[in-house]
Amino acid sequence: MRLPFPRSLRSQITASVALLVVVVVALAGLIIVDRIDHRDRTDVDRQLTVRAEKAQGDAYKLLSQGDGAGGDDYGGLLAGSQSLVRLISGGKIIDSRGDQPGVDIPVPVADGLSTVQVGGQSWRSLVEPVDTTGDGTDDAHIQVLQDLDPIEQRLADNTRIVAGVAALATLVAGGGVWLITRVILQPLQRLRTGAQRIRPTDTSRLLPQVRRPQEVADLSASLNRMLGQLQTSMQATRRFTADAGHELRTPLTTLGMNLETLQRNPRLPAAQRQEALDAMTVEHRRITALLEGLQILARGDAHALPPRAAVDLPALLDEAVRHARNRHPGTAYALHIAASEPAPHVEGWPAGLRLAVDNLLNNAALHGRVPHGQVHVSLTWDAGSAHITVSDNGPGIPADRREAVKARFARGPHPHSHGSGLGLALVQQQAELHGGALSLGDAPGGGLMATLSVQSGRTGP
Known part of the structure; x- marks a missing residue:
């Protein structure tokens, strides 16, 4: 009992x-x-x-x-x-x-x-x-x-x-401790009262700051940092949801209009019917790409990733460039890998790095010069980092817009209708997951130069 x-x-x-x-x-x-x-x-x-x-x-x-003696000695x-x-x-x-x-x-x-x-x-x-x-x-x-x-x-x-x-x-001890703990636990009571006042709709309220005792002050600071992160995540989720809904609305509306046209006009000429079907196919691919991108971003945000494995960057780049040439036959791809040995050892997610490289190669082809686009890909490394650089000869991105285009659903100054706006966001996420960063600059030919840096020699996140 x-x-x-x-x-x-x-x-x-x-x-x-x-x-x-x-x-x-x-x-x-x-x-x-x-x-x-x-x-x-x-x-x-x-x-x-x-x-x-x-x-x-x-x-x-x-x-x-x-026995009758008066006493004894x-x-x-x-x-x-x-x-x-x-x-x-x-x-x-x-x-x-x-x-x-x-x-x-x-x-x-x-x-x-x-x-x-x-x-x-x-x-x-x-x-x-x-x-x-x-x-x-x-x-x-x-x-x-x-x-x-x-x-x-x-x-x-x-x-x-x-x-x-x-x-x-x-x-006495019980009464004294009861009174003393009332004073000692008052900061915790303040935190409790502050926590009860926080509502899901109020994303700016934090817990009251406590200075003493030190343990409660540390707890207050830790909880406020956690609340700040949760509020930032909530705001990002709300923006992300709103942007995703906005991005999906346009292709879904187009699909609906084309379906309605086909239903109302069963005797539509073959050429117009094929044109509507082609448009629906493009929008379907756009929706599929958008949903796949959202799924990958969500997995990365939740760190729902497979175990790390060794990544052979030279082989990965060689295969990615060969497939990019097939996807974009009008673009000339050139690959250069530094000749110094040994090659960088990277522990990471091969599928994630391949996705990031494919996005950089696709962006370079789509936003580069048309026709006669040229894309230069190189792999270099230094102490602790490997750098994948992709340069095109297109119009580039103004310096004041380069950080903004890394955001989700953001597009450059000359967006393509079939783009999802998630390409650079996916590259940025993979860079962060691999302990690196994505930097944008001017290419030697006047276009955009994107550099994906990842840490080498890593065995864990």
Whole structure:
């Protein structure tokens, strides 16, 4: 069965401290009480030994005195001292001095120290043999007893005092901790109140800043950074959704118009029908490319990527350029790979890098000079980085627009209708996923030079 435990942090701290205090105080008190009781019982044993020695030396005097004597000199055993001295011989009590208990104390059967329980009363007993040779009392023993009730009462009183002190200390500590934690946990309460005020529609509200204690201040700063990232991501998602809807609306509208035209005009001339079908095919490809690009971007944003693998950049570029020549026969592609050895070792996603290179090659062909377009592709590397450069001889992009065209759904100054606006955004994402960057500049022939840099020698993200 699970014991009930407070749910609030304040109650948990108070209960924990109160429990710790009661355990420490009670344990310390019991140790002290035990040491006091041990000291008292040791003192009793020592006194019994002293009294037994005194009685031993005066055994004959003890035998010669009567019970009616006004006092005794044997260890100060006077009436009311709760002590008793008995001379025993042959299993019988010869004489006794001191306080006589209300019940008979049995004759001891062994020498030494022992505790005797008689009528609910405890006595500490010490029995020692007495040398009485020559007086007719062979096998004599002296027994000295001390009533332990005062010691038992002192032990009970001390135990009650410890219990009272532990209870009082627990109450005081619990009350003090309850008040102190109210002050200490106030910054957390402020964070909680601030968090409750944040609404999904309010993307600008942050948690209150806390300066002390340091742990709560660090928590506040971390949560605010997380909220800032979430707000940025939410705003980007909203813009992305709106842009995606806008980009999909145009091709879907065109498809709808062409379908409606074909439905309303079943006897449309073959040439016009083919023209409508060709237009629908182009829009279908555009929608498919747009959706594929969105899917890739979403996977990259979520880091839902396959394990990294070794990428042979020279082989990847060679294959990508050969396929680009087939896709764009009117564009001349030239590939140059640095001759220095060894080739860069890149750990990454081959499909992602191939997608990035294909986009750069397609952009260079689509936005380069038409006809007689020329695209130069090169691979170079330095310490820790590999650089893939693609240059065209087209009109290029103005310097003030180069960062903007990296955004999703952004297009250059001379956009093509069949472009999705995601090409450079995909390249930028792959560059970041591979620890690099995408930079745009002026090509030697006056066009655009795009450089994709990735880290080499990497084994993890």
